[in-house]
Amino acid sequence: MPENVTRILRIVDGRPQVAEDGWRVLDSAGEWEALSAAGAAAPQGVLLPLELALAQRERLGGALPAGVWLAPADDPARAVALFDRLQLIGVEFPKFTDGRGYSTAVLLRTRLGWRGELRALGDVLQDQLFALRRVGFDSFALRADRDPQEALQGFRVFSDTYQGSVDQPLPAFARRGGAAA
């Protein structure tokens, strides 16, 4: 694979699969400057920290396709003003046991109107994929030391669900014939 390309997991037409991807997650304006001038070696797009993206809203989507990534404590409502300039939103999981990103995803999908790609970043592991998909993520930057092909099993652990969430707003009881309210 070229240097700029990594393998991620993505839901395509309802099916999880391994996909090649060239987005880069950035921490600073300096990296952004350097990559914007990189020409043919430039990545597919850049994911910027929320504060940086808010501060430089006018530049988003210029030379490089832009996205924003949200840290666990970031309020996703602040990203709404950027939506029309974003192609991707990432949600960072510094540790897989930090569950704030699940609520961030639910809010982006059910309350704030984000319809574009939503990607889990960071400590993303096979055993969390089923839940991540349920709360609205449709791409997953699996941790680099894991095998994406093997991790696909993580999407298949349960054949059904009790409660509603982003992927299926109706609880099981409301989907059963005759039991709906």
Add this chain to the structure above:
Amino acid sequence: MYRYTEFDQRMVEERVAQFRDQVARWQDGRLSDDELRPLRLQNGLYVQRHAPMLRVAIPYGLLAARQLRALAHIARTFDRGYGHFSTRQNIQFNWIALEQAPEVLAELARVQMHAIQTSGNCVRNITSDPLAGVAPDEAVDPRPYCELLRQWSSFHPEFSFLPRKFKIAFSASARADRAAVAMHDLGFYLRRDDAGAVVADVLAGGGMGRTPVVGAIVRHGLPWRHLPTYTEALLRVYNRYGRRDNMYKARIKILVRALGVEAFAREVDAEFSHLVDGPGTASAAELARLAEGFAPPPHAALAEQPAALQEALAAQPGFARWHGRSVHAHRVPGYSAVTLSLKRNGIAPGDADAGVLDALADLAERYSFGELRVSKEQNVVLADVPQHALPALWHEARALGLATPNIGLLTDMICCPGGDFCALANAKSIPIAQAVTERFEDLDYLHDLGDITLNISGCINSCGHHHVGNIGILGVDKQGAEFYQITLGGKVGADPAHTAVGAVLGRAFAAAEVPTVLATILDMYVALRDPEERFIDTLERVGLGPFKSAVYPAQDHAVEAADA
């Protein structure tokens, strides 16, 4: 009890398969210890002093005879022959090998049981009143509402990695709270409103542990159909804003305290406003389906207080004494609920070996429609016993050592497994319980003392509920030695206003001193009490002072000397 549908059975079996795969990946190195830890915890497996401890959920305390026999089988086959009933309607096995845990979970699934979310930073198993459905004082049977939330919370995708554990309890009596709702992260007091509709007064932010807090009401009169969506709103606020930088400050009680109860309630209400009447709202049809699982058994038409019972009460003082402590009123004439004591000399409180589990299954089948319940006091309750059968039940229970007439008395202690088993403990708790049982075995004395709760925890995590014991004993570590701190005045009442956390009496004691200190406290109570006055009432009337002076006379002298 609630019977699994094909759907429920499939979900539990898929969970077992998932965990089997996770353990296999851990065994061949594809999952690290740190990566497996939260996964095994959410399947009930702690790594403890001797081996992983497996905590199995007993939803709302209900066990059918075949489930008891399956637990006995697990105890014999995978453990060392016994289990321990905890204070949150679980049974714990102390010697399960991690490699065998998936097989144990598969055994449980065969009898519609599981260990899902009995540990970890997620919504734990939901607890309720062991007398649910039979207590004359209840407004409505809380169990269908518990089951509604159990299913809602099972494998919840958004709330599986909360800042900390999250415990929910339900009560539905205005006169008594047999589930300690006020000491939970989230509690529901179900009642009927003026129109007869079932509503909940919602409590949040209670909890024991390092910072004991009696929870506060955050919402009055929530219509029952909003239970899932209101809980979703509250958990979203907690998931987003609860502290994650310090595990000792991560429970929801710390968030509620930091924001203030009113501001916290406003946050939840704001979130709830987006969810109210949405697709997650519960339906009457679903509630009715769940309620079928908790329908009363086919009671016969029986006489209240039949002659056979009255004759036995008159003729057999031992039976009468047991009856006075162990037999509870029932809403159906001619029936009683009966507590069997798991507080026996020589056996850790709440422990039951495989033989006892099998025997309990037999008793449940012959006396109580094949079911029993476990209580937070670590006893078992046969909830539907015909009154004419009480003398026969007493004989059988006595032969099994389960008829100690100490229910609600000093030796009916709540006690965690403590340092003998638990890796978290600072001190052993079982030997303290044992010493108390031996010192205070005179039944006449115990009955004279009357109602009193004695709760023992081996560490500040408070699994033994010491904070809310009338007398609490807490194991502490002082320079590597085990000591015991005494608290007085804790209690669980019908609502937050009647629930209290005990106050520390003074410096801690060595294990050998504890029985004597208790004797001093009890002597002081006997000296001070008014006729028929309970321990807790005397204590609240006179305050801590006289007890302190009795237990620490030397300190008083020191104070006097300093004053002089």
